[in-house]
Amino acid sequence: MATGPELQPGQEIKRFLKEDSDEAELTQFLRDCPAADSSRKVEASESRREPGHPLGSGARVSPDEGSDERDARIFSRSRPADFQQHIAAPPPPSPNRPRSPWGQLDPYDSSEDDKEYVGFATLPNQVHRKSVKKGFDFTLMVAGESGLGKSTLVNSLFLTDMYRDRKLLNAEERITQTVEITKHVVDIEEKGVKLRLTIVDTPGFGDAVNNTECWKPVADYIDQQFEQYFRDESGLNRKNIQDNRVHCCIYFISPFGHGLRPLDVEFMRALHQRVNIVPVLAKADTLTPAEVERMKNKIREEIDHYGIRIYQFPECDSDEDEEFKLQDQALKESIPFAVIGSNTVVEAKGRRVRGRLYPWGIVEVENPSHCDFVKLRTMLVRTHMQDLKDVTRETH
Numbered sequence: 001m002a003t004g005p006e007l008q009p010g011q012e013i014k015r016f017l018k019e020d021s022d023e024a025e026l027t028q029f030l031r032d033c034p035a036a037d038s039s040r041k042v043e044a045s046e047s048r049r050e051p052g053h054p055l056g057s058g059a060r061v062s063p064d065e066g067s068d069e070r071d072a073r074i075f076s077r078s079r080p081a082d083f084q085q086h087i088a089a090p091p092p093p094s095p096n097r098p099r100s101p102w103g104q105l106d107p108y109d110s111s112e113d114d115k116e117y118v119g120f121a122t123l124p125n126q127v128h129r130k131s132v133k134k135g136f137d138f139t140l141m142v143a144g145e146s147g148l149g150k151s152t153l154v155n156s157l158f159l160t161d162m163y164r165d166r167k168l169l170n171a172e173e174r175i176t177q178t179v180e181i182t183k184h185v186v187d188i189e190e191k192g193v194k195l196r197l198t199i200v201d202t203p204g205f206g207d208a209v210n211n212t213e214c215w216k217p218v219a220d221y222i223d224q225q226f227e228q229y230f231r232d233e234s235g236l237n238r239k240n241i242q243d244n245r246v247h248c249c250i251y252f253i254s255p256f257g258h259g260l261r262p263l264d265v266e267f268m269r270a271l272h273q274r275v276n277i278v279p280v281l282a283k284a285d286t287l288t289p290a291e292v293e294r295m296k297n298k299i300r301e302e303i304d305h306y307g308i309r310i311y312q313f314p315e316c317d318s319d320e321d322e323e324f325k326l327q328d329q330a331l332k333e334s335i336p337f338a339v340i341g342s343n344t345v346v347e348a349k350g351r352r353v354r355g356r357l358y359p360w361g362i363v364e365v366e367n368p369s370h371c372d373f374v375k376l377r378t379m380l381v382r383t384h385m386q387d388l389k390d391v392t393r394e395t396h
Contacts, residue, residue, distance in 0.1 A: 135194035137243050138385060139225075141275065142199065143218060143267065144252025145206035148282035152341035153250075154199055156354065156365060157377055160186055161343075180204055181221045200246060206263055215267045222246050222274045226396075247388045248311070248380065249275045252282040253336060259298040260306075268308045274396055276311040276388050278380070279303070284338035284371050285356060285363045292338045299336050310335070313379075314387055331379050337372040340365055 142150040155161055184199040202218055225245045232241045249271060253264060268277055279299065284292055303310060313332050316325045340363055342354050348362045355364040365373050380388075 132193060135196060137196040137198070138389070139198040139200060139244060139246050139248075140380075141202070141218075141222075141246045141249040142252070143202045143205055143249055144282065145254065146203070148252040148254060149339075149341045150201065150250075150252055150282075152343060153280075153282075153339055153373075155343050156341045156373065157380065158186075158188060158197060160188065181217060198244065211263055214263075215270050218267075219270055219274060222271070226274075243389075245392055246275050247385075247392045249277050251277055251279050253279055253299060255281060255283050255286050255295065259295070260302045265302070265306050265308070268303075268310070269306065272309045276391055276396070277308075278311050278376075279336040280376065281336050281338040283340070285340050285358075287338075296336060296338065311388070311391070313384070327378070327383075331375055331383075334372050334375050337376040339373050339376055340371040341373070 140154070142154060144150055180203050182201045182203060184201065186197050186199075188195045188197055200221070205214055205218070208214065222245075229241070229243060229245050232238065251264070251268060253260065268279070271277060281292070281295060281299070287295065313328060316328050340356065342356050342363075342365045344354070344356075345352050346355050346357045346362055347353075348355065348364065353362075353364045354366060355362050355370075364370050368374050
């Protein structure tokens with residue numbers, strides 16, 4: 001029976017290689033690629049080389065060069081354009097990398113091949129990531145006589161119930177009560193940012209018949225926190241230090257009077273060297289708008305007259321936008337803040353708002369035309385919380 005011609009061993013190897021899928025595709029690609037075009041590409045690329053290049057114009061491809069190397073060089077030059085774009089495309093950003101809070105000025109967008117890019121522009125992002133991971137702490141003291149709405153205002157500021165287990169005293173117990181210092185610590189989280197809030201209350205302040213030096217326990221407590229923080233900073237293990245220093249003291253001024261009382265003056269003069277004092281005019285809904293403005297002017301005059309140094313707003317930088325400058329100016333002109341506190345929700349004109357319901361109408365807590373609650377919250381939480389902490393560290 002007739003059989004086909006016998007194949008030599010070399011021919012069998014070639015036939016086996018051609019049957020291989022990868023080698024078959026490569027062979028077909030080399031067969032379709034014209035030799036003249038490839039030679040012109042090689043000559044054009046060689047003409048563009050620098051004179052000192054090892055493969056410059058003087059170095060031609062030898063005809064005796066191996067076919068495998070020549071075929072591989074032709075294949076490497078003939079890659080499609082989309083393949084080159086795929087190689088040159090930057091890798092997608094890592095999900096673990098924090099997004100820059102500065103919008104378009106993202107230091108991570110710079111290419112690693114940029115010779116002028118060192119990398120220290122990412123320091124703000126590093127601080128931001130570490131601060132968010134660690135969390136923040138803030139200590140707020142509220143002082144003033146009982147019945148001025150200190151607890152209600154604190155609950156309204158931070159939308160939490162800080163005085164769930166508080167015991168109310170009757171009139172006889174309040175007369176004999178001494179000034180105490182109570183702490184309420186609550187952990188608040190908002191949009192992934194953790195805040196350890198400490199509220200320091202001073203029940204019994206100004207309630208006794210004889211209020212001589214009733215501010216001394218408050219001043220002693222503030223000094224103790226400074227000393228404790230100094231000891232912790234001077235120790236060997238400074239990894240988990242808790243900052244319990246009082247960063248701000250909201251002092252409540254009674255609306256039932258004509259300006260500051262002697263107790264108010266003595267308290268603020270005793271503490272203005274130790275803590276940032278923010279005076280507020282409590283229960284502003286008991287006064288008309290004209291009375292509120294007249295009371296504010298009187299309090300400001302007496303603060304200047306007695307040399308009381310309350311918290312001073314920092315000056316705006318020249319690069320700040322006009323909206324922020326106007327907001328800062330409005331906050332400065334609102335001191336002392338006329339505030340109203342409420343934990344109840346009432347319905348007004350089809351809307352549910354926090355406020356107080358009276359026979360003559362509704363007082364809305366978060367309405368800027370009714371009180372300065374929104375301005376106080378903006379200053380205390382949104383714009384100047386870090387500055388209060390900085391002034392506490394650098395000045396007090």
